[in-house]
Amino acid sequence: MNKLVFAGLLLALPLSLAAAPQSLNVPLPAPSAASPAPSAAAAFAQLDPAQQRQRRSDYAAWRALPEGERERIRQAAARFAALPADQQQRLRVQFQAQDQAFREGWRLGPQLGAEFPKLHGLFGFVPPQQRDAVLTVLRQLSPSQLAQLALVAQRTPPQERDSVRSAFLAVPAAERDTWLKRQAGQ
């Protein structure tokens, strides 16, 4: 009661009225223990809420990959598992040392991940409603189209990114080559 009164008092003071927090971190309850993979579930329950959210988004990204890309990753994981511990550690360190934006790009799979640093300007921050469309289109592009798109991304000033991205998404597949050539030439 006392605390409530005091909190109410603080809120009422004009000068203590800071803006509402941008986001609230509400801890999520641990999932029920009766899940099919007890060891994975136990390990997952040990993670803190932020790590759990991260794992869920990793899984969403994984499910969004085409099966071919998933298979490449499975094979790479198997090769990695076969390496001696010190080599595994070296690769981990080398990868972790990279910029976060670079690392996140690889969640898009081996093919798009390789182009992602160059596409980041145009596709690094995409409104949620455009996300699926962007991924679908990007996965349809040939390597040369991707290279041209990378040029476009690098030449687009920040304030025009959203309009250029929307324009690109609206181009029919058959006209993408022309559009990319024209846009990259600008």
Added chain:
Amino acid sequence: MTAVPAPVSSTAAGALSAFLRGVERRALVVAELQCGDPARAEQTLVAVMRAFAAVASDLPMAQWPSRFWTLLGQRQALREPATGQWPPSLAGLGEMAPLPRLALLLRVGGSLDEGIATRVLDVDEEGYQRLLATACPRDADGQPDAAAWRALAEQVQLRVRDLPAKRLQQLQQPSAPAANNQAPASSWRAPPRDERASTSSKRRRPNAKPRWRGPVILLITVAVLLLAALGWRHWQGRALTADGPLPEGVVAEAGPVTVEALPASDVRPAAGSDAQASEDAAMLADRDYPLLAEADMHAWSAAGGPLPVDESQPKPTRPEPVGAALETSAADE
């Protein structure tokens, strides 16, 4: 020493775009409620974003918020707004003088801390508090009305939250043809800073309140609220002890509301987290779950483990702008 122009790497450009994205919603509401004219606010904000993008690469990121809001706050459209229109719930804003209104909006809409707000408003701490005190709504007796302030702040916050995405997209549309833009640009571009600062301080002087008034009003507000709270608590305590023993299961009574302890078995996760739990179970059962945590690294190694080019180093293969090269060699001499 070599003066190398700050390289605009894709990371820096990404950071700029992320910064603008983070700030545009609040900035648009502040500008709009300051001008009382959505179209003018948009026009102003677009110009500010453009101006900011041009200088951001020369600034450390720590200075971005202060520079961005200063560019916005110094615009003539915000400093000397023409008569505007405010929604009925925020009609009080229209009755305020522009500067106190801006101080209030920067605080409750822009969520700026005092340090940045004082720089944007070009006032010292005391001046800032005085502006806020002036902006604070009054009750019938002319006393600061804390509840009205809070309601005002909530209305402004609500606008920030509910701003349609379409309005924000309009900000990012390329502006109308340059020729069209040229004429208004000079009219709504703010005059040089020092000139404006002196005129606005001159204008403030005649009706400026004595310096001690703001803090005194605040102190009185605090004292009144404290007294009210203590009185209420005292009355609550008496009311509680005056009643007989509480019925079984009742923890406490607060006026008309009876507070009861929930039985432990009733504490269940909400329906939303049930769905979450079953999604989690599906994820954990997936045979690929064990490689998820490092799927990014495996994708990288599947692609041959390429490392990004270090864009912070000047590369001889990339032609530098002639001007930059000259500047560098001049600085070397």
